[in-house]
Amino acid sequence: MTCLLTVCCSSTEKKEVSVAEPAAVPISAPTPVAKEDNRKAIVVFGDSLTEGGLDTKTSYTDFLQRSIDEKQLPFRVINMGISGDTTTGGLARMQSAIAMNPKIVILELGGNDGLRGIPVSATKANLERMITAFQKPGVQVVLAGMTLPPNYGKDYIESFERMYFDLARRHELVFIPFLLEGIRQQLAKTPGLMNTDGIHPTAKGNEIVAKTVMDRIEVLLRR
Secondary structure, X not given: OEEEEEEEOOOOOEEEEEEEOOOOOOXXXXXXXXXXXXXXXXXXXXXXXXXXXOOHHHOHHHHHHHHHHHOOOOEEEEEEEOOOOOHHHHHHHHHHHHOOOOOEEEEEOOHHHHHOOOOHHHHHHHHHHHHHHHHOOOOEEEEEOOOOOXXXXXXXXXXXXXXXXXXXXXXXXXXXXXXXXXXXHHOOOOOOOEOXXXXXXXXXXXXXXXXXXXXXXXXXXXX
């Protein structure tokens, strides 16, 4: 917008000069400062069962966080699940989990090793290295066990399952013998808990998994 000014010259003549008003300078709102999250970290370190499988926005870690929030406990859940990850992959990235400075690490790896037929001794050694690395700075490790389909053979499956028991006992860990135990108990009477791949829980199934985990770790969260 412009306005007209009457300017007096040396003569009696008057001129009208059009002068543009200075453009208004927009005042930007102050950038909001992100509130620091002072809640203690729970890192869930695993494979697709942690990541969420086919329901990535409704992983069991999402339901676990909701349960923690409902109980007003000062913890935040960090999902570090990677689909297809093995214990070898876990070793390669465990320092990134330690860098999160977690209070608790829920370790859920080994299932893909078993499905690939990797020797149990190798899987066990990798898990043990991760456990000792997490424990070194004082992190509480929660070990989540797994099993395998029956076609892998009785001896291999028993050795695989016993691996988790041995590690939990040796390192005095909070132990979940089978992460999907709650689903296994309800599967016959409650349809829709597993996806069609038969491996990954649905959102409904992940709610049950979250309850299984919460039942085991709540005592740690209240210390």
